[in-house]
Amino acid sequence: MEQQTDKKQQDLTWLEHLQKNSWEPEVIISGITLAVLFIIPSRLFEISVVLIQDYGLEQIPAQLILVYFSMIVTVFKIFLVIHLVMRFIWAGMLGITYAFPEGVIKENLFKYSQDVDYPHPNTYLIKLERWCSMLYGFPISVAIPILSITTYLCLLIGIYLVFNLDFQVVYLIFMITMVILAGFSFAGKSSRLKDSIGKSMSGTIGAVYQSHLGKWFFISFSVVLVAISAPFISQDLKGFSDFDINSNLDEAAYDWPNDRIYFEEYNSEKKRFARVWTTKKTVDSEMLPIFLPRYIRDEYSAVNMNALLPTDTIQWSTIKDYQDQFRIYLNDSLVQVQNWSKVRAGHTGQMALFGQIPVAYLDPGIHELRVEKLIYRPPFLTTGNELRHRKKWARFEFVKK
Numbered sequence: 309m310e311q312q313t314d315k316k317q318q319d320l321t322w323l324e325h326l327q328k329n330s331w332e333p334e335v336i337i338s339g340i341t342l343a344v345l346f347i348i349p350s351r352l353f354e355i356s357v358v359l360i361q362d363y364g365l366e367q368i369p370a371q372l373i374l375v376y377f378s379m380i381v382t383v384f385k386i387f388l389v390i391h392l393v394m395r396f397i398w399a400g401m402l403g404i405t406y407a408f409p410e411g412v413i414k415e416n417l418f419k420y421s422q423d424v425d426y427p428h429p430n431t432y433l434i435k436l437e438r439w440c441s442m443l444y445g446f447p448i449s450v451a452i453p454i455l456s457i458t459t460y461l462c463l464l465i466g467i468y469l470v471f472n473l474d475f476q477v478v479y480l481i482f483m484i485t486m487v488i489l490a491g492f493s494f495a496g497k498s499s500r501l502k503d504s505i506g507k508s509m510s511g512t513i514g515a516v517y518q519s520h521l522g523k524w525f526f527i528s529f530s531v532v533l534v535a536i537s538a539p540f541i542s543q544d545l546k547g548f549s550d551f552d553i554n555s556n557l558d559e560a561a562y563d564w565p566n567d568r569i570y571f572e573e574y575n576s577e578k579k580r581f582a583r584v585w586t587t588k589k590t591v592d593s594e595m596l597p598i599f600l601p602r603y604i605r606d607e608y609s610a611v612n613m614n615a616l617l618p619t620d621t622i623q624w625s626t627i628k629d630y631q632d633q634f635r636i637y638l639n640d641s642l643v644q645v646q647n648w649s650k651v652r653a654g655h656t657g658q659m660a661l662f663g664q665i666p667v668a669y670l671d672p673g674i675h676e677l678r679v680e681k682l683i684y685r686p687p688f689l690t691t692g693n694e695l696r697h698r699k700k701w702a703r704f705e706f707v708k709k
Contacts (some may be wrong), residue, residue, distance in 0.1 A: 452510035
C-alpha cells in the first residue's frame with residue numbers, strides 16, 4: 309500500500325513538473341506543425357484533382373473532403389499562430405519578471421502615476437500561461453469530430469469508387485448516419501453510443517471547456533471559429549471550381565481567360581490542367597497542339613449520353629469516343645480534329661487526348677479557340693439523369709505569327 313502511495317506521488321510530481329515546463333515542447337511542436345500545415349492544403353488539392361480525373365470521383369464528394377480537411381487545418385493554423393504570438397508575449401513578460409522581480413517602484417514614477425495600484429508582472433505572467441495552455445488544447449475539441457466525420461465520408465467514398473455506385477446512395481447513407489448520431493448525442497436518455505461519444509477524448513475535452521468557460525460561450529466561440537475559417541477555406545479552394553466540368557466557366561473566367569490554366573508556359577506552379585490546354589500562347593508553326601484532359605467518369609457516361617440523345621432537344625452526334633463529347637471552334641468556325649492520340653502530358657504527366665489543329669491559313673494576330681461540351685448529369689435525389697450543353701466550357705486566345 310505504501311509503495312502504491314509513493315508511486316502515485318511520483319506520478320503527480322512528474323506531472324506537475326511537466327506542466328510547469330510544457331511551454332518548451334509547445335513552442336517546438338507549434339513551429340514544426342505550422343510549417344507542415346501550410347503545405348498540406350496544396351497537397352490535398354492535388355490529391356482531390358487526381359481522384360476526380362483519374363479515379364472518377366465526382367465534384368461534390370471531392371469538394372466536401374477538401375472543405376472538411378481545410379477546415380481542420382485552418383482551425384489548427386489559427387490557434388497555433390495565436391499560441392506562438394502569446395508565447396512570445398509570455399517570454400517577454402517572463403524576462404521582465406526576472407529582470408525586475410520587485411515589480412513597480414512607485415517612488416520612481418511621476419507623481420500623477422503614483423496613485424495607480426499596479427499589479428505585479430507575475431499576475432499577467434500567470435494569466436498568459438493559463439491562456440496559452442488553454443488555447444493549445446482547444447482545437448482538439450473542434451478538429452477531431454470533423455476529422456472523424458471526414459474519415460467516415462472517405463470510407464464511404466472508397467466503397468462508392470470500388471463498386472462504381474451512384475453518389476446519391478453514398479450521400480443518403482452519410483446524411484442518415486449523421487442524423488442518427490446527432491439524435492443519440494442530444495437524446496435525454498443514456499445509451500452506449502452516447503456514452504462512448506461523451507467519453508471520447510474530444511468529448512471529454514469539450515466537456516472540460518464547457519464546464520469552465522460556459523456551454524454557450526463554448527458553442528458560440530466554436531461557431532465564430534468556423535466563420536473565421538471560411539475565408540481561409542475559400543482560399544484553399546481557389547481554382548477548384550475549374551475541375552467541375554459539369555458547369556460552364558463563370559463570366560469573369562470566360563470573359564477574361566487566365567493564361568495559367570490554358571498554356572503550359574504560364575503554369576509556373578506546375579499544376580494539373582482542368583480543361584483544354586496547349587503549350588504556348590504564340591504559335592509559329594502550321595499546327596496548333598491541343599490537349600483534352602481525361603475524366604474517367606465522363607468516359608463511363610457515354611452509354612447514358614447515347615441513351616438520352618434521341619429523346620433530348622440537344623443537337624449532338626452519337627458519342628463513339630471520349631473526344632466526341634467536345635466541340636472545338638476556331639474563331640467561331642467548327643473544327644474537326646482528324647486524329648487523337650492518348651498521351652501523358654503537361655508538367656504532371658496527366659492523362660489526356662492530343663490533337664493538332666491547322667492554323668497555317670490564319671492571318672498573323674490574335675485568334676480565339678473555344679470549346680463546348682456535352683454533359684451528363686447523374687441522378688441525385690430528385691434531379692439529374694439528364695443532358696446539358698455547356699457552351700462556355702473553355703476559351704482562350706493565342707497569337708499567330
